[in-house]
Amino acid sequence: MLIGTVTAVGEDAIRKKDPMIILFGEKATKDIRTVAIIQSFEKEAGNIKLEPGHTISFDEKVYTIKTVGSLVNENLNTIGHVTLSFSEVIKDDQIESSIYLSPHELPEVVVGTKISYDD
Numbered sequence: 001m002l003i004g005t006v007t008a009v010g011e012d013a014i015r016k017k018d019p020m021i022i023l024f025g026e027k028a029t030k031d032i033r034t035v036a037i038i039q040s041f042e043k044e045a046g047n048i049k050l051e052p053g054h055t056i057s058f059d060e061k062v063y064t065i066k067t068v069g070s071l072v073n074e075n076l077n078t079i080g081h082v083t084l085s086f087s088e089v090i091k092d093d094q095i096e097s098s099i100y101l102s103p104h105e106l107p108e109v110v111v112g113t114k115i116s117y118d119d
Helices: 072-079
Strands: 002-009 020-024 037-043 057-060 061-068 082-085 099-102 114-118
Touching: 072 082
Parallel strands: 020 037, 082 099
Antiparallel strands: 002 037, 002 114, 020 082, 057 061, 057 114, 061 099
16 A cells, blocks of 8 residues: 655646546646645555556545556656546546546545555
8 A cells, every 4th residue: 555645736736627636746846736736655656556446545535446547557656646537437538647536526635635545
């Protein structure tokens, strides 16, 4: 399991009409920080491998992974980046750096929120 703590929430990071969240590690650029949620890890990600059926939690709210894009694990392990999509998977338009989650509702995210990646 990998646990991240939210250290910053960009001014345009959460929009109710767009059911997705972009997460980045502490090394995110200034421009990325405006549209992303920044997370800091207690330990280096290193070798986490997320797959369908695993879960991601925001504090106590648990989401089930439905689909994992081909770039997700490498990006999460190297730069702390992943895009979380809280919508149905569109087979022909899947984002390769995205994890599609269920239920399809945005979590409450504030500075201090714990994000648990359960592999």
